[in-house]
Amino acid sequence: MAKDAETSKPKHLDPTSEYYLSSQANSGSSLTKDTLKGDNYVAWEQSAILTLKSHNKLAFIDGRITKPDPESEDFLAWDIVNSTLCKGRGRGRGSPAMSQNAVGSSSGPLQASAAATQNNNPSLSQAQAAATSALQGLTPEHMQRLITFLESSPSATLYCYSGSATLYCYSATVSEFESYELWHRRMGHPSSQPLIHLPTVSVVSPSLKTIFDVCCRAKHSRTVFPDSTSRAMDIFGLVHCDIWGPYRVLTPRSHLRLLHRALLLLRLPLLVVESDKRKLLLFSRTMYVTLLKFIPPASSTPTNGSSGPRYPLSNFVSCKSFSAAHSQFLDAVSSGSEPHSYKTASHDPKWRAAMQAKIDALEANGTWTIEDLPPSKKPIGSKWVYKIKFNSEGSIERYKARVVVRGDTQVEGLDYTETFAPVAKMVSVRVFLAVAVIKNWELHQIDINNAFLHGDLHEEVYIRPPPGFSPSSSNKVLRLRKSLYGLRQSPRNWFAKLSTALRSYGFLQSHADHTLFTYRKGDVFLSVLVYVDDLILAGNNSTACSSFKKYLNDCFKLKDLGPFKYFLGIKAARGTRGLFLSQGKYALDILSESGLSASKPATFPMEQNHGLALAGGPLLSDPGPYWRLIGRLVYLTITRPDICYAVHVLSQFMQSPRSQHWDASLWVLRYLKAAPGQGLFLPADSPLQIYAFYDSDWASCPLTRRSVTGYFVSLENSPISWRTKKQQTVSRSSAKAEYRSMAVTTCELTWLKFFLLSLGIHHDRPMRLFCDNQAALHIASNPVFHERTKHIQIDCHYVKEQLLAGNISTAHVRTAQQVTDIFTKALGRHQFHYLCGKLGIQNLLAPT
Numbered sequence: 088m089a090k091d092a093e094t095s096k097p098k099h100l101d102p103t104s105e106y107y108l109s110s111q112a113n114s115g116s117s118l119t120k121d122t123l124k125g126d127n128y129v130a131w132e133q134s135a136i137l138t139l140k141s142h143n144k145l146a147f148i149d150g151r152i153t154k155p156d157p158e159s160e161d162f163l164a165w166d167i168v169n170s171t172l173c174k175g176r177g178r179g180r181g182s183p184a185m186s187q188n189a190v191g192s193s194s195g196p197l198q199a200s201a202a203a204t205q206n207n208n209p210s211l212s213q214a215q216a217a218a219t220s221a222l223q224g225l226t227p228e229h230m231q232r233l234i235t236f237l238e239s240s241p242s243a244t245l246y247c248y249s250g251s252a253t254l255y256c257y258s259a260t261v262s263e264f265e266s267y268e269l270w271h272r273r274m275g276h277p278s279s280q281p282l283i284h285l286p287t288v289s290v291v292s293p294s295l296k297t298i299f300d301v302c303c304r305a306k307h308s309r310t311v312f313p314d315s316t317s318r319a320m321d322i323f324g325l326v327h328c329d330i331w332g333p334y335r336v337l338t339p340r341s342h343l344r345l346l347h348r349a350l351l352l353l354r355l356p357l358l359v360v361e362s363d364k365r366k367l368l369l370f371s372r373t374m375y376v377t378l379l380k381f382i383p384p385a386s387s388t389p390t391n392g393s394s395g396p397r398y399p400l401s402n403f404v405s406c407k408s409f410s411a412a413h414s415q416f417l418d419a420v421s422s423g424s425e426p427h428s429y430k431t432a433s434h435d436p437k438w439r440a441a442m443q444a445k446i447d448a449l450e451a452n453g454t455w456t457i458e459d460l461p462p463s464k465k466p467i468g469s470k471w472v473y474k475i476k477f478n479s480e481g482s483i484e485r486y487k488a489r490v491v492v493r494g495d496t497q498v499e500g501l502d503y504t505e506t507f508a509p510v511a512k513m514v515s516v517r518v519f520l521a522v523a524v525i526k527n528w529e530l531h532q533i534d535i536n537n538a539f540l541h542g543d544l545h546e547e548v549y550i551r552p553p554p555g556f557s558p559s560s561s562n563k564v565l566r567l568r569k570s571l572y573g574l575r576q577s578p579r580n581w582f583a584k585l586s587t588a589l590r591s592y593g594f595l596q597s598h599a600d601h602t603l604f605t606y607r608k609g610d611v612f613l614s615v616l617v618y619v620d621d622l623i624l625a626g627n628n629s630t631a632c633s634s635f636k637k638y639l640n641d642c643f644k645l646k647d648l649g650p651f652k653y654f655l656g657i658k659a660a661r662g663t664r665g666l667f668l669s670q671g672k673y674a675l676d677i678l679s680e681s682g683l684s685a686s687k688p689a690t691f692p693m694e695q696n697h698g699l700a701l702a703g704g705p706l707l708s709d710p711g712p713y714w715r716l717i718g719r720l721v722y723l724t725i726t727r728p729d730i731c732y733a734v735h736v737l738s739q740f741m742q743s744p745r746s747q748h749w750d751a752s753l754w755v756l757r758y759l760k761a762a763p764g765q766g767l768f769l770p771a772d773s774p775l776q777i778y779a780f781y782d783s784d785w786a787s788c789p790l791t792r793r794s795v796t797g798y799f800v801s802l803e804n805s806p807i808s809w810r811t812k813k814q815q816t817v818s819r820s821s822a823k824a825e826y827r828s829m830a831v832t833t834c835e836l837t838w839l840k841f842f843l844l845s846l847g848i849h850h851d852r853p854m855r856l857f858c859d860n861q862a863a864l865h866i867a868s869n870p871v872f873h874e875r876t877k878h879i880q881i882d883c884h885y886v887k888e889q890l891l892a893g894n895i896s897t898a899h900v901r902t903a904q905q906v907t908d909i910f911t912k913a914l915g916r917h918q919f920h921y922l923c924g925k926l927g928i929q930n931l932l933a934p935t
Contacts, residue, residue, distance in 0.1 A: 105146045106164040108171065147172060425473045429554040432473055432488070441488040442471060446556055449490065452540055455550075455565040457558045466549045466564045467502070468493035469573070476534075476646070477653065484646075490553045492573030499575075502548055508578035511602040511618045513725045514808045515842065516654075517668075519603070519616050521769045521805040522846050523625040524666045528612075529632055530651035531624040535585075536644045538620030542570035542580025578619060585617065588642045592635065597845035599838065605845060606635075614846060623651060657726060658766075660931070665773075667931050669766030670726050674759050677719050681756055688761035689754055690920075692733040693913040699736060700789050702747035713744040716752050723759075726766045728799070728809045729923050730755060732910050735795075735811040764932025773803040777839060777854040780900070781832040782907035783814070785821035792817050794824035797910030798832040799926065800839065806927040808835060811910045822862035823879060829863055830883040832856065833895060840894065853896040859905045864897050 101107055122131075139145040146152040147168060154169075155161045432438035449455065460466055472491045476484045497503055523530050535541075548567045552558055558565075570577040586596065586604075594604035594615065606613040613626040613635060622639075626632045639645045651659050660667045678684045707713055720734045733755050740748045781798040788795070793814050800808040812831075818824035836854045843850055858864055867886045889895045908914060909922045 103143075105143050105152060106161070106168055107143070108168065144168065144172060425475055427473075429471050432471065433555065437486045438473060438488060441473075441486040442555055445488045445490060446553075448537065449540070452537070452569065454540055454569045454571060455567050457563045458549075458566045459562065460549055460564045464547070464549050466551045467496050469550050469553045471553060471555075472572075489572055492548075492550055492567075492571050494573045494575045494577075497548075497575050503546060503574070503576040506575045506579055508582040508619075509601040509617075510578075511616050512600065514839075515600045515603065515616065516618075516623070517767070517769075517805075517807045518802070518839065518842055519614070519623065519625065519846070520651075520659075520666060520668070521773070521802050521807055522775075522843070522848060524661070524769050524771050525773055525775060525802075525805070526627070527771065528625040528627050529629060530661070531626075531632060531636075532648040532651045532654060533622040533624055533636065533639065534646040534648055535620040535622070535639075536646055538585075538643065539570045539572050539574075539577040539581050541584050541643055542577055543584070544568065544570045544574075544576070544580065546576065548574065581620070582617070585643075588639070589615065592638055597842070599842040599845050603842070603845055605847070607847075612847060618655065621654065623654065656722075663771070665768055665770040667766060667768050667929070668726050669764050669932065670723055671764035671766070671932055673719075673723060674727075674763040677716070677723070678756060678760055678763065681716065681753070683753065683756045683760060686757050686760055689757040690761065690916045691914065692730045692755045692758040693736065693751065694754070695913045695915060697736070697751065697913060699740070699748060699751055702745050704746040707744045707746065707749060710741075710744050713749055713752065714741060716756075717741065720752070720755060727759075727928075728806065728926055729765075729909065729919075729928060730758070731809060731811045732797070732913065733758075735813075736913075739813075762930045762933065765928055765930040767806055768927055768929040768931075769805040773805045775843075775848055775850065776803050776852065777801075777836060777850060778803065778857070779832050779836055779854060780857045780906045781825075781828045782859065782905055782911050783818075783821070783824040783828040784911040785818060785824045787912070788813065794818050794821075794827075795911045796824075796828040796831055797907045798828065798835065799907050799910060800832075800835060801927060804927060808839065809910060810835075820862075822860060822866065825858060825860040825863035826866050826879065826886070827883055829856065829858060829867060829897075830886050833886050833889050836895060837889065853893055856895050856897045857900040857905075858897065859900050859902045861899060864899060867897060 136145065136148075139148055152165070155165050426432040426435070426438060432442070469490055469492050472489045474487045474489065476487050520530070522528075544567055549564045550567060550571070552563075552565055567574075570580045589604045590596065592606070593608065594606045594613075597603035597605065602617040604615045604617070606615075608631075611626070611628045611631045613624065613628075613631055616623045616625075624632060624635065626635075636645065636647055640647075651661070653659065656670060656673045658669050658671060660669075675684075678686075717734065717738050720730065721738065724731050724734055733751075737748060737752050737755070777800065779798060779800045781796070783797070784795040786792045786794055791813075793816070795811065795813055797811045798809065799806070810831075814824065814827055816827075818827060833856070836856070840850050840854065868890060886895075890897070902908070903918075906922055906925050909919065909926070914922070
């Protein structure tokens with residue numbers, strides 16, 4: 088009986104049991120007298136094992152005694168011993184901060200450390216101790232917030248295996264020094280194939296279905312990123328990962344951003360930051376590096392973001408110089424977003440309604456009939472083009488969808504014969520606007536609804552139905568009965584119809600520009616400039632303008648856009664001082680598409696002595712982006728004469744652009760970034776006197792040795808015409824190159840005088856022509872030089888005829904004052920900006 092009573096004694100009272108706690112094994116003692124400092128891990132571990140053996144508690148550490156079921160009678164005794172060991176383990180750590188961060192609810196992790204002694208536990212311990220040193224400067228409040236945050240954040244280790252086609256990563260329970268996890272990290276997060284010979288880890292469960300995609304993303308590859316323009320504003324504001332990143336994760340507190348623990352891999356060095364920056368770098372329990380920015384208390388002042396564009400566009404663009412109404416209009420025009428495909432537009436009910444309205448209008452107008460395709464005919468494709476139309480005050484007037492035919496597939500002689508239709512030149516537009524401002528004429532903008540549908544179609548043309556339009560049978564096609572946008576002959580048919588209507592009203596077509604129509608009746612004067620279906624109306628009588636609009640509306644159903652404000656991507660702002668023209672939105676779109684919105688601005692568009700003609704760098708593998716960029720820059724020169732020479736140089740390499748040419752084009756964009764809203768100012772008090780400057784850069788092309796001609800023409804203070812062009816022949820001297828430039832400029836002046844006459848402006852005084860080459864001036868005015876210049880082409884002597892007729896007069900200008908130097912060569916920063924100030928260029932969108 089005594090033996091049975093002794094056998095039934097509880098385990099925690101049996102001195103031979105591992106569950107027995109002696110009076111010395113109290114919660115105040117530590118595992119060993121040695122303090123774990125990081126570099127003494129091996130000695131500390133051996134001492135701890137001896138201490139555990141002496142107290143008969145090693146079975147709790149090496150895994151022989153596991154956690155019993157909570158319903159078991161041994162659970163209470165196990166829990167008491169486990170708590171005692173955990174406290175003793177914590178007191179053996181080197182610092183209070185480490186103790187607070189390291190003490191867990193189980194003594195089990197030390198078991199893994201004993202098993203991995205021969206691996207790299209000393210180095211891990213050193214790393215953990217070094218990370219702990221970063222915590223020493225934290226206040227108790229910050230330490231408590233950190234512990235609370237870490238305890239509330241789920242920790243995870245990675246278990247990866249290879250499936251049939253995808254790498255799956257699952258989350259599992261945490262083990263601080265798990266050997267499988269250790270080797271998984273060491274080997275770069277591989278699949279399970281390289282690790283199949285490792286012992287099976289009991290804490291890793293493949294049955295978990297929570298996908299952990301860090302490894303999948305880290306194994307992705309892509310092309311090299313360009314140089315980043317972002318700059319950190321303070322320490323550790325921007326972190327780049329060794330393999331993949333930066334990757335920012337938004338926490339449940341939406342204003343806090345931190346890097347995921349698994350993103351910074353072992354190759355990153357240990358970082359220590361100052362506590363006064365309120366940023367903390369630590370190792371989590373899975374030994375991943377975490378960069379954590381503390382959330383400031385609700386009572387503290389919010390801090391600014393740590394990173395952002397170094398050169399934001401807000402430093403270079405502002406609308407403070409404009410009225411509130413016009414600023415609202417500019418904001419509306421700039422913020423409008425137009426879809427570029429049917430797939431995108433079909434998800435928006437506004438664009439779906441616009442497309443359906445367009446289909447209904449085309450069918451009501453009898454634009455097509457649904458028929459079977461004849462055997463000998465081939466249908467032409469069609470697509471949708473989308474445009475947002477604005478009212479004069481800036482509000483959205485309507486969403487316009489237009490069916491456009493793929494005219495590039497038409498065959499000449501079968502689908503069309505004649506295609507030419509005159510379109511207003513940009514020089515004509517600038518002269519037209521300059522005269523209207525000086526004469527104080529009203530300026531109105533008119534848009535013809537469905538303009539091309541009014542043209543009569545004489546050819547037999549079949550098209551495929553546009554996306555979203557389904558005829559009764561899938562085999563049916565559309566036969567066009569009237570012209571449609573995109574057809575090669577549509578502009579010609581429409582212009583013929585419009586010209587007939589204007590002449591019927593009493594307008595006369597100008598011979599200087601066939602797109603200019605003028606109307607005179609008594610004191611009433613009206614003029615119309617036509618650009619396809621967009622019309623600019625100028626007149627000195629409001630009643631006459633209204634009557635003409637009513638007539639056009641009866642003929643074509645026009646849309647009155649009100650005062651002239653936005654034309655072909657050009658913003659116009661008119662005040663008492665004059666008219667300002669800018670392509671600011673267009674320039675910003677170019678910067679945005681090129682990814683240079685946050686780039687550092689340049690002070691001039693092209694470097695001196697660039698040598699691009701002799702560039703020997705690698706050819707661009709895809710020249711398409713270069714072609715598109717140069718084409719857009721060419722259109723930008725409508726209001727930006729300061730980039731005319733740079734665009735002229737870059738456009739010479741369209742056939743085989745090289746890397747240096749691409750870099751030079753990006754430099755031009757950086758120059759645009761400095762003043763994207765810069766444009767032309769046409770003053771209202773400018774006299775109607777034409778001045779012209781011309782220049783040439785002799786034999787500037789190293790390949791052809793041809794010279795470059797440049798000229799600039801202004802209506803007193805209003806810039807109206809400029810050009811940069813390579814001469815067609817090689818000049819034997821700089822004087823002959825200058826003389827040829829003089830002849831080209833004289834032809835331009837003659838045409839401008841003819842155009843002004845169509846607007847009722849009689850320019851009786853000689854047009855002033857300035858040059859910095861004395862030899863060219865002598866050749867033009869002195870017959871003595873005839874013997875030396877008789878080999879020059881006859882057309883160049885047109886200058887002498889105009890001089891004798893009194894239409895032009897020449898004058899010398901110093902080279903430092905020669906405005907056209909900016910059109911013939913790359914200049915330094917100071918000279919470039921000095922000459923820009925003489926071109927009539929202003930930046931009304933500059934921040935004040």
